[in-house]
Amino acid sequence: MGNRIPLLLFVLSIFxxxxxxxxxxxxxxxYGPTENTGTTPHLQEIFLGRCWGxxxxxxxxxxxxxxxxxxxxxxxxxYREPCDQTASSYDPFFQAATLETPMNRTxxxxxxxxLAHLYSDEGRRYSTxxxxxxxxxxxxxxxxxxxxxxxxxxTVCPQCQNRPFWPEASKFFAQRARGxxxxxxxxxxxxxxxxxxxxxxxxxxxxxxELPSLNKAAVSTIHVWVMHDLGVNQPYSESCGKGSxxxxxxxxxxxxxxxxxxxxxxxxxxxxxxxxxxxxVCVWSSATSKAPKQTIYNNVLFLILLSIVLYx
Ligand SMILES: *[C@@H]1O[C@H](CO)[C@@H](O)[C@H](O)[C@H]1NC(C)=O
Ligand SMILES: *[C@@H]1O[C@H](CO)[C@@H](O)[C@H](O)[C@H]1NC(C)=O
Ligand SMILES: *[C@@H]1O[C@H](CO)[C@@H](O)[C@H](O)[C@H]1NC(C)=O
Numbered sequence: 001m002g003n004r005i006p007l008l009l010f011v012l013s014i015f016x017x018x019x020x021x022x023x024x025x026x027x028x029x030x031y032g033p034t035e036n037t038g039t040t041p042h043l044q045e046i047f048l049g050r051c052w053g054x055x056x057x058x059x060x061x062x063x064x065x066x067x068x069x070x071x072x073x074x075x076x077x078x079y080r081e082p083c084d085q086t087a088s089s090y091d092p093f094f095q096a097a098t099l100e101t102p103m104n105r106t107x108x109x110x111x112x113x114x115l116a117h118l119y120s121d122e123g124r125r126y127s128t129x130x131x132x133x134x135x136x137x138x139x140x141x142x143x144x145x146x147x148x149x150x151x152x153x154x155t156v157c158p159q160c161q162n163r164p165f166w167p168e169a170s171k172f173f174a175q176r177a178r179g180x181x182x183x184x185x186x187x188x189x190x191x192x193x194x195x196x197x198x199x200x201x202x203x204x205x206x207x208x209x210e211l212p213s214l215n216k217a218a219v220s221t222i223h224v225w226v227m228h229d230l231g232v233n234q235p236y237s238e239s240c241g242k243g244s245x246x247x248x249x250x251x252x253x254x255x256x257x258x259x260x261x262x263x264x265x266x267x268x269x270x271x272x273x274x275x276x277x278x279x280x281v282c283v284w285s286s287a288t289s290k291a292p293k294q295t296i297y298n299n300v301l302f303l304i305l306l307s308i309v310l311y312x
Contacts, residue, residue, distance in 0.1 A: 038155040074152075
C-alpha cells in the first residue's frame with residue numbers, strides 16, 4: 001500500500017488545483033426582497049424556461065405552446081397603466097394554461113405556505129396552485145404594465161387596489177378540483193404586529209376565491225388539517241371544532257360539503273420536525289432505540305472509504 005499513498009496525494013492535489021480554477025464567478029446572492037420593486041428582471045425568460053421545464057418534467061400531452069402562453073399573459077397587462085387590470089384580462093391565459101388536476105390531489109393552503117409546499121412535493125404527493133402550470137410559471141414573480149414602451153415598468157410597481165392575478169388563478173384551480181380535497185391551515189397564525197389571527201381567515205384567497213369556486217357536483221369531502229407551530233403550547237384557541245374552524249364547518253355544511261378536521265396530523269407533524277428534531281413533541285419514544293443502527297452505518301461507510309483508498 002506504501003506506493004499508493006503518493007498517488008492518492010497526487011490525485012487530491014489535482015482535485016484542489018482544478019477545484020480552484022473552476023471556482024464560481026464572484027456574485028453575491030441576496031435572500032429576501034430586493035430594493036427593485038418593479039417587474040422582475042428577465043420575466044419573459046423565467047416564464048418561458050419554467051413553462052417548458054414544467055412540461056418536460058411532467059410529460060404534458062398535448063404540449064402547451066409556451067410562446068403563445070407568454071403572449072396571452074403579457075397581453076393581459078402590457079401597454080396599460082399599472083393598476084389597469086381586470087380579472088377577465090387574464091382569462092385567455094388561464095384557459096390555455098390550466099390543466100386538469102388528478103382526482104383527490106388538490107391541496108389548498110392558507111397561512112402555511114412553506115409547510116404545504118414541502119408536503120405537496122411539487123405535485124408528486126398533492127398539487128397546490130403553485131404546483132400547476134400557471135402557478136409554477138409565475139410563483140414569486142412581480143409584474144406591472146406601463147402605457148409606454150416597453151409596455152411594462154421595470155423599476156416601480158405601485159400597490160394596486162385591485163390585483164386580480166392570484167385570485168383569478170385560484171378560481172381556475174379550485175374549479176377543477178375533483179373528489180376529496182385537502183386544506184392546510186395555521187392554528188397559530190399571527191398578523192404582522194403579532195396578534196393572533198383566525199386559522200380560517202375571511203379575507204384569505206381560500207375563503208374569497210377558492211371555496212366559492214369549488215364544484216359542488218365534483219367535490220364532496222374537504223379534509224382540513226390544522227397545524228400548530230412546535231413552540232406554541234396547548235390549549236390552542238384555533239383548532240378543530242373551535243374558533244374559526246367551527247365557522248368553517250358551518251359554511252361547508254351549509255354548502256353541502258362534508259368537513260373532516262384533524263389537528264396536527266402526524267404526516268405533517270413529521271415535516272415540521274425535520275427542522276426541529278429536538279423539540280419535545282418531535283422526540284418519539286422509538287427514536288432512542290435506533291442508536292445501534294447508526295454504528296453499523298458508520299462501519300459500512302468506513303469500509304467503503306477504506307476500499308476506495310486501497311483501490312487507488
Ligand atoms: C378518491 O378518494 C375516494 C375517497 O377516499 C375514493 O373512494 C376514490 O377511490 C379515490 N379516487 C381515486 C381516483 O383515487
Ligand atoms: C403559522 O403562522 C406563523 C405566524 O403567522 C408563522 O410564523 C408560522 O410559520 C406558520 N406556521 C406554519 C405551519 O406555516
Ligand atoms: C415606472 O413608474 C415610475 C413611478 O410611477 C415612473 O416614474 C416611470 O416613468 C415608470 N416607467 C415606465 C417605463 O413607465
